[in-house]
Amino acid sequence: MLEILRHSVLASLRGGFMRGGWGGKILLGIVGLYFTLLAIAVSYILPEMVNKHKPEDLSVISYTASFALYYILGDLAFRFASQELSSIQLRHYTLLPIPFKRLVNLILGKSLFNFLNLIALIVFLPFAKNLILPESGFFPSLWWLVFLIAILLGNTLLGTHLKRLFASNTKATLIKLVIIGLIALTEWYTDGALQSVSQFVFSPILSSPLALLFFAYPVLAYKWNHRYLLFNRYEERWRINDKKDGIWSKLDFNGESLLSILVANEWKLILRHKRTRSAILLTVLFLFYGVFFYKDDNIGSSMFIAVFMLGSGALNYGQYLIAWEARYFDGILTRPLQVEKFFLGKWRLLVLLNLIPFIFSLLYAFKNVELVPVHFAAALYNIGFNTYLLMFLSTYQRKPIDLNAGSALNYQGTSALQFLMIFPLILLPLVIYGLFSWPFGHYAGLLALVVFSVLSLAFHRTWIKGIATNFREKKYLMADSFRQRES
Amino acid sequence: MIHIHNAQKSYGEREVLNIESLDIDKGACFGLVGNNGAGKTTLFRALLDLIPLDAGIIAINDIQVSTSENWKEITGAFLDEGFLIDYLKPEEYFVYVGKTRGLTRDQTNQQLERFSELFGDEIIGQKRFIRDLSKGNQKKVGIAASFIGNPDVVILDEPFANLDPSSQFILRELIDEEHKNGVTFLISSHDLSHVTEICSRIVLLDRGKVVKDLKTNPSTLNELEDHFRRIKQ
Incomplete structure (x- = not known):
């Protein structure tokens, strides 16, 4: 006995997040x-x-x-x-x-x-x-x-x-x-x-x-x-x-082009695993964040809330963008699937994850019409810049995630990197907004964000190319680390 | 078709691969045997550019695998379940693999017809995800996927392991069939009788080095068995 x-x-000491490196352990502690x-x-x-x-x-x-x-x-x-x-x-x-x-x-x-x-x-x-x-x-x-x-x-x-x-x-x-x-x-x-x-x-x-x-x-x-x-x-x-495949598969969609199949597969990845589903469900909850925290008298401070609220889905999912696929990473590398295409699929999904919350957030217009331009600028920034940044950073996320080992408190893959990632993703838009709204007013700040995002979008091809090059350099390290999962 | 020159790989002090020169002709059926840790999977991974070599060159159809990605279009592979997207249903997975090779849904389904005997009625039309299939059936899915798009080179690691006896024979026939159509096969196996039956050339690896390079003839099986018996002692 x-x-x-x-x-x-022993199983709890040697398994789960105890194996997950110091980040997870410290977090748990x-x-x-x-x-x-x-x-x-x-x-x-x-x-x-x-x-x-x-x-x-x-x-x-x-x-x-x-x-x-x-x-x-x-x-x-x-x-x-x-x-x-x-x-x-x-x-x-x-x-x-x-x-x-x-x-x-x-x-x-x-x-x-x-x-x-x-x-x-x-x-x-x-x-x-x-x-x-x-x-x-x-x-x-x-x-x-x-x-x-x-x-x-x-x-x-x-x-x-x-x-x-x-x-x-x-x-x-x-x-x-x-x-x-x-x-x-x-x-x-x-x-x-x-x-x-x-x-x-x-x-x-x-x-x-x-x-x-x-x-x-x-x-x-x-x-x-x-x-x-x-x-x-x-x-x-x-x-x-x-x-059984359950009711979640009713929400599947299937595409015909390679790109839409890539997005559809990733959508299935989200729906068919508990951990990703809860990451996305969290996004829905985050949409109510503003109900409690928006204050009518200070539209400027709403910028932070908007970026966070609208981007949380893409952030939650995007921080492990590649690690989710750790289990079959070797398969991805050997298929005639151009790295650029691979990331284009991911980009589309991230855009989707930003766009859907944005559309729902338009309901905040009933609370205060001035929130609409704020949400627009925040969503545009998230789509125009954060998506690329997430894709770039995801090559540094090399802890494999075994999605089939699902449980409520599964912190597999968590490391100090997660906490570091938040800073550029959330703080940069605030800096840009602040730099212009401070001398020239609220709308100048918004405009600066919009211009920045549109400019960034104009470099779409360059970003994707750079991300792909970075990926090619890192792929052996990632593949090796992903293979270390328990078998 | 495949050219390996001075390929070296070691992890720390331990040398896992050291192949001076190895060329595999187009249309060959190449068998790789060796005990655990001999470097079979390492060689296949290096061939597929999944691990970087310390030195040397590997090329498929004159395309160096580590510098270009064009070899992927003419190469199909199944090494382990790390090639399967396990939350998809087999059909969804096949369609995806077909798409990466520029096939439509119908073309993919058409290409899968030759596997109907191997699949039985346990793979297609089931409402199961790949992760819920048995190990043997997962293997069938992976092998079939490596044939989709009719690649010129097919690389299989231990294709017969986990398959039931009937499936092993069906798979052998499938490989023979494709081999006749000019496909180059690289197959590793612990099952000496299977490899000697289907492969025209067998290379024996030990600690990363080529120890034997045999043209298959009726006495090859005995020769291999002798070798492994001796290693054991």
Whole structure:
């Protein structure tokens, strides 16, 4: 048993982003540290917030009870989205003389020790000690914690179970969105009725031994997991699901010329892999960025937001422009496909990724008509200059990305380069805009950007040629590095 | 057709390729054998300009592969799954490969007809992506793709590995057929009996060097088997 645990520790040390060089490791460390610190900070701020907002006549326990329902559902949704499936490679062990049930217990047990649970404890243990203990005494605080732990364990298990059932299923995502929408709508139209329901139901439970009953939740969730895993011990039962081409392929388009096939293939690359799909979905979310950050009184400061908002799709995808294709890079190099053509296809795709957000961003005209020229200049800059810069820089991105090793937190390919790339891509347009808008006003700045972009576009052939030459110099290094993927 | 002169490649101290001179005639069927690490794949990669040589010249049809890209039009290759775009369906992949060689969709489909026996009904018309196919079927897709556009030279690394016995024989017939049409084949294999059956010339590599260069005759298989037995001891 211990040996298997040791294997899974080794697997996590030797696989995933630990192999991904120092950039990924440092990033992971920073992210972990950041969230831990954040949790500690929240645990300090939370009591103050509660004291400020809580109605006088309500006990802390009743007050927290009114949020319990949201917490349970929100936590579950978040786990469903982010929790990784703890998968000890069962296949390797099923042949060994170990009872299968024990393997399943091990998998489930291991999944309980995760970062989210740690964070929740960091936040809520001090909360219970500082706020509930003085007000309600020892046993109510104990029941409160018991309830919390039961929910954490239950959500962990149910989250993984739901994920196992639905992760590869697009319909489930839609169902999830609909449920969230329904909850939000109920909330909106009933003016917090759910909060009273939550309070009514949970406040007696939170402060009495009834909380112990909630341990039925993790136990049940454990049972479901257990049954499911036992049933699916045969690999063929859980592999069938992945093999359909799914609803994403409905969005395919096919071309006739070589160039349009190149673009169509890359479009398929985006649609048929989870990681690229989420990179693109992120773009859609970014389109709402302006709703929160545009200020009517300062049109100048909107430049930064516009460049960022409209370019995020191309940036997200373009930073790994070539690395996405690491798996079959040898094939690209040996085919009679001119390097220039190869990059022309990529350029078209990048233009598309800039153009679509721009068209949608025109809706911002309803907020402020003056945003339209800003968006136009930003999009033109992104298309006229950033696309070439991205294509040029992508030859320095030599970490292979194995798109089939998809998971929520897959940082394969991330390196310090990503952070460095952002500067020229985002800062340069601001410098150009600033240089002209500062002495001559807002529209002079916009005009300067437009002129710069059009000039750059006029050099299209030169750029593509230069990028191709650069690629020819780097291709051996790239091919060699891309071949280092796990096989 | 293929000219290799003084080709050298080493990684650090370790020499992986050192071929003084090797010429392969047009229309030849050239077999490459050797144990793991002998340099077979390295030689093929160098031929396809996937790795740079430290010194020497490799040319296909008098075109030096590292300086021009025109050799790609007359060369088809399948070395490993790194040639497959695995998120495409086989048909989509074939159409793409055909396009790079200037073929229309119909022309590509027409050229694929000769593979109908090799494919069986497991490749075309399935709603599966290449990544979901078995290793053997992936191999079939890759080999078929290397024939698309009727290149003059076809380079295959271990084409028989992972194929079921029937497919191995069908593939042998396909190669024979194309060979008769004048296509030059370069094939590496661990399966000595297959290479000696289809190849008219066999070169044995060991630690990057040409150790034997044989014209195939009925005793070649025995000679090769003897050699490998001796190396083992």
